[in-house]
Amino acid sequence: MKKMSGLLFVIITSLVLILAACGTSKTNTKEEKNGSGGEEKKTLRVVTDAAYAPFEYQDKGKIVGFEIDFINAVAKEAGYELEIVHVGWDPVFIEIGQKNADIGISSITINDERKQTYDFSLPYFLSTNKILVPEDSDIQNAADLVGKVVAVQKGTTGDAAVEGILGKNHKDIKKFDDNNLAILELINNGADAVVADNGVIEAYAKNNPDQKLVVKGDGTTFDAEYYGLLFPKGSELKAEFDVAIKTVFENGTYSEIYNEWFGMDPDLETIKA
Ligand code: ARG
Numbered sequence: 001m002k003k004m005s006g007l008l009f010v011i012i013t014s015l016v017l018i019l020a021a022c023g024t025s026k027t028n029t030k031e032e033k034n035g036s037g038g039e040e041k042k043t044l045r046v047v048t049d050a051a052y053a054p055f056e057y058q059d060k061g062k063i064v065g066f067e068i069d070f071i072n073a074v075a076k077e078a079g080y081e082l083e084i085v086h087v088g089w090d091p092v093f094i095e096i097g098q099k100n101a102d103i104g105i106s107s108i109t110i111n112d113e114r115k116q117t118y119d120f121s122l123p124y125f126l127s128t129n130k131i132l133v134p135e136d137s138d139i140q141n142a143a144d145l146v147g148k149v150v151a152v153q154k155g156t157t158g159d160a161a162v163e164g165i166l167g168k169n170h171k172d173i174k175k176f177d178d179n180n181l182a183i184l185e186l187i188n189n190g191a192d193a194v195v196a197d198n199g200v201i202e203a204y205a206k207n208n209p210d211q212k213l214v215v216k217g218d219g220t221t222f223d224a225e226y227y228g229l230l231f232p233k234g235s236e237l238k239a240e241f242d243v244a245i246k247t248v249f250e251n252g253t254y255s256e257i258y259n260e261w262f263g264m265d266p267d268l269e270t271i272k273a
Contacts, residue, residue, distance in 0.1 A: 123226030
């Protein structure tokens, strides 16, 4: 009898140990699937205004674009999973301001005014405002916008630049929540020009040749701008993402993604300067 219970004890103990081992190995597999093999990756909420092709836009219900590939590469490097959500331009700033989201990515220009309320990553893209006009327009530069109706996306650096030329809240500035609506206004003859980031309007003119639009630059009026990731003020993610951004600059991943979307090499020296 004593012998029997001893055997039973051994059997039960072994069973418990085997089951425990199964449990552990299951957890390990899950962690391994998630990457690092250590603790599970945290999923960050990333907010965007996915109406700014080729940087972020929706294609068959999926959010795609240069910046989507970029942030995925950076997050992978930093060891995070991402949930990228289209919320619109103003809500990006509201959500980050209220710490409802971890990161905003939306071709967001780093500037002093925004820096007072938010933190930015290192700059990762060089841009400038330019003017989208019909081929037969007499608008050649920024000064020519005086006396014209100009469509912009509200609250962008393009909006601010046009206010600098026409005057704050001038009646001839038509402001839209979404940059595509500003372009639509131009196509429907409700505006004479759109001022927005060069990457967006250059791609639009090129991809819609039937609309006969051209892009005019003005380096004396429109500043060089740099895009950064937007963080809530004091976010600990900034330091981690800056390290990861430097890595994708150095290891060729950034250039690869840039080439895929823009068909040329990035000017990394200027971006890093
Ligand atoms: N770079 C400009 C800015 O920061 C425009 C960005 C607009 N981005 C967008 N996804 N609509 O003001």
